[in-house]
Amino acid sequence: MKNFTSPISYLKRVPDSTVRRLSLYLGFLEELEDSGEATVSSDVLARLGGTTSAQVRKDLSIFGSFGKRGLGYFVPELTTRLREILGLGRDWHVAIVGAGKIGLALAQYPGFREKGFHVSALYDASPAKVGTRLDSIPVRDVHRLASDAAKEHFDIGVIAVPADDAQFVADTMVAAGIKAIMNFAPAQITVPADVVTRTVNMGLEFEALSFALANLSK
Amino acid sequence: MKNFTSPISYLKRVPDSTVRRLSLYLGFLEELEDSGEATVSSDVLARLGGTTSAQVRKDLSIFGSFGKRGLGYFVPELTTRLREILGLGRDWHVAIVGAGKIGLALAQYPGFREKGFHVSALYDASPAKVGTRLDSIPVRDVHRLASDAAKEHFDIGVIAVPADDAQFVADTMVAAGIKAIMNFAPAQITVPADVVTRTVNMGLEFEALSFALANLSK
DNA sequence: ACATGTGAACTGCTTCACAGCG
DNA sequence: CGCTGTGAAGCAGTTCACATGT
Numbered sequence: 001m002k003n004f005t006s007p008i009s010y011l012k013r014v015p016d017s018t019v020r021r022l023s024l025y026l027g028f029l030e031e032l033e034d035s036g037e038a039t040v041s042s043d044v045l046a047r048l049g050g051t052t053s054a055q056v057r058k059d060l061s062i063f064g065s066f067g068k069r070g071l072g073y074f075v076p077e078l079t080t081r082l083r084e085i086l087g088l089g090r091d092w093h094v095a096i097v098g099a100g101k102i103g104l105a106l107a108q109y110p111g112f113r114e115k116g117f118h119v120s121a122l123y124d125a126s127p128a129k130v131g132t133r134l135d136s137i138p139v140r141d142v143h144r145l146a147s148d149a150a151k152e153h154f155d156i157g158v159i160a161v162p163a164d165d166a167q168f169v170a171d172t173m174v175a176a177g178i179k180a181i182m183n184f185a186p187a188q189i190t191v192p193a194d195v196v197t198r199t200v201n202m203g204l205e206f207e208a209l210s211f212a213l214a215n216l217s218k
Numbered sequence: 219m220k221n222f223t224s225p226i227s228y229l230k231r232v233p234d235s236t237v238r239r240l241s242l243y244l245g246f247l248e249e250l251e252d253s254g255e256a257t258v259s260s261d262v263l264a265r266l267g268g269t270t271s272a273q274v275r276k277d278l279s280i281f282g283s284f285g286k287r288g289l290g291y292f293v294p295e296l297t298t299r300l301r302e303i304l305g306l307g308r309d310w311h312v313a314i315v316g317a318g319k320i321g322l323a324l325a326q327y328p329g330f331r332e333k334g335f336h337v338s339a340l341y342d343a344s345p346a347k348v349g350t351r352l353d354s355i356p357v358r359d360v361h362r363l364a365s366d367a368a369k370e371h372f373d374i375g376v377i378a379v380p381a382d383d384a385q386f387v388a389d390t391m392v393a394a395g396i397k398a399i400m401n402f403a404p405a406q407i408t409v410p411a412d413v414v415t416r417t418v419n420m421g422l423e424f425e426a427l428s429f430a431l432a433n434l435s436k
Numbered sequence: 437a438c439a440t441g442t443g444a445a446c447t448g449c450t451t452c453a454c455a456g457c458g
Numbered sequence: 459c460g461c462t463g464t465g466a467a468g469c470a471g472t473t474c475a476c477a478t479g480t
Contacts, residue, residue: 010433015471016426023425024406041439050406053439054473061441069479070438086425087432101326105319106420111404117424156427179434180427186329188242188268196430198423202324205416206335207241207304208234209374209398212414214305215228216397233449259461271461272451279463287457287462 010062018059019086024049025056026082032075041072091118093153095178097169098160099124099139102184106158107134120152125165142172149176156180163187170197228280236277237304242267243274244300250293259290309336311371313396315387316378317342317357320402324376325352338370343383360390367394374398381405388415 028048032040042056049056060066060078063085067073083089096103099122106112107119123142124130130141140148157173159166159181166185173181174191183189183199191197246266250258260274267274278284278291281303285291301307314321317340324330325337341360342348348359358366375391377384377399384403391399392409401407401417409415 013470014429014433017471019426019429020422022429023422026425027404043439048406050408052473054442054475055471057439057441058472065441067440069440071480072439085429085432087428088425092428092431101319101323105323108319111421112424115421115424116428155431156424180431182423182427186245188266190268194434196427196434198427200418200420200423202418203329203333204238204241205400205418206330206333206374207244207306208237209400209414209416210305210310210334211232211237211240211303213310213373213398214303215232216412216414231448235449261461270451272453272464273449275461275463276450283463285462288460289458290461 012062014062018062021049021051021055021059022082022086025059026079026086026088029075029079029082033079037075039068039072040075040078042067044072088116091116092155093118093120094156094158095119095121095123095145095149095154095173096158096160097123097142097145097173098158098184099126099129099134100160103158103160104134106160107137117156120154121148125161142169145172146176149178154178156182159183159185159189161185230280232280236280239267239269239273239277240300240304243277244297244304244306247293247297247300251297255293257286257290258293258296260285262290306334309334310373311336311338312374312376313337313339313341313363313367313372313391314376314378315341315360315363315391316376316402317344317347317352318378321376321378322352324378325355335374338372339366343379360387363390364394367396372396374400377401377403377407379403 025045028045029040042053045056046053066078066081094117096107096119103122107122113119119137122134122137122139123145124139125142129139132139154176157178157180159169161169163185166183166187167189170181170183170189170191174195179195181191181195181197183197186201186203189197189199243263246263247258260271263274264271281299284296284299312335314325314337321340325340331337337355340352340355340357341363342357343360347357350357372394375396375398377387379387381403384401384405384407388399388401388407388409392413397413399409399413399415401415404419404421407415407417
């Protein structure tokens with residue numbers, strides 16, 4: 001029906017769960033492309049992603065009609081579409097604050113850069129770390145973040161500091177004009193409405209497992 | 219109404235979102251306890267957790283009536299209750315497979331042990347790593363996991379290996395009788411219905427941010 | 437005949453609003 | 459009077475089922 005090609009305005013609200021599934025589908029499509037599959041049905045994608053074919057079709061239908069009835073979806077075409085939709089066509093410039101274990105692990109993870117997330121800079125408050133380099137990435141004083149952001153643009157800020165410092169770092173990022181924040185600190189952060197945040201709190205995930213175990217008996 | 223004290227059987231299904239919020243509430247309650255607050259209202263917990271007071275009360279009401287009308291909840295009592303509900307009264311024995319960055323970071327993270335998650339053993343397939351120790355934790359050959367599990371019980375298995383090895387590790391864990399699996403590999407894993415899994419896929423989280431940025435214009 | 441795209445039905449979580457009790 | 463506990467209403471996401479196009 002509607003075929004969007006570029007910078008996009010969708011009619012329907014996009015559920016968070018749909019965005020996550022689209023990322024999954026994209027992963028499967030990339031594998032299918034590598035193994036030379038020409039087309040794929042919603043049913044196959046559903047099996048791979050642990051969902052239903054109706055769900056796959058609904059997810060895609062938010063953004064347009066990409067399939068051929070009786071056939072399925074062309075793998076290369078759908079791959080391209082999903083990359084566009086997810087904003088993975090380009091490089092995103094990422095500033096990581098916190099040169100501890102998580103921050104460094106992320107900065108070094110090759111898959112991260114391959115997906116288009118380019119770590120431009122690492123920031124830390126510790127004088128021992130400031131001035132060093134990790135691979136080619138300089139570790140700078142966190143107080144320079146705002147002034148640096150005026151010169152080089154950062155799309156995404158990553159908070160990888162202890163819980164008590166998380167809100168301060170978030171405020172600094174907001175002041176620096178960053179509109180998307182990934183928070184790895186086990187703390188709630190508050191930001192203005194025009195800034196997107198996601199918090200990954202591993203403690204919470206483990207406590208959910210603990211809950212499940214404690215109630216297995218049911 | 220219903221006041222459960224111990225190994226528990228709830229009447230209502232517990233939404234995943236509720237479990238996550240209970241973990242959050244518990245965190246706030248621990249802070250409130252430290253600062254000597256005697257009682258807390260659903261409204262205060264809601265503000266701290268970024269939700270509504272009705273949501274807080276509904277979350278708690280699944281498990282019983284812990285509050286006093288006109289007053290709120292007694293902080294120490296509710297703290298205890300939530301720990302019970304989440305299964306945090308005891309130590310959980312954790313086996314981590316994959317002595318790479320994520321596996322090691324988790325094994326060394328002090329907050330993890332403080333919450334009752336005790337890393338009993340690290341496993342890896344690489345001969346270079348097997349036989350070494352991290353702090354007091356031995357790194358063992360992954361092929362020993364099943365036989366080790368027969369001797370020392372593991373409650374939770376953590377998958378911290380590359381995507382291609384994730385399903386093999388999951389199968390090994392299932393064979394070893396592990397009923398709860400935390401998966402950090404960017405891969406879907408399939409397990410029997412009596413095994414609980416949670417997947418933390420950071421790539422997906424970043425792609426969700428990418429999606430949000432690409433559609434900020436709206 | 438086959439697989440998509442989608443309105444309609446359904447399910448389940450959240451919000452509302454108020455009765456009930458301290 | 460204040461704040462909890464909870465049915466009832468509202469809403470969002472999922473599933474159903476089928477008309478539609480190839």
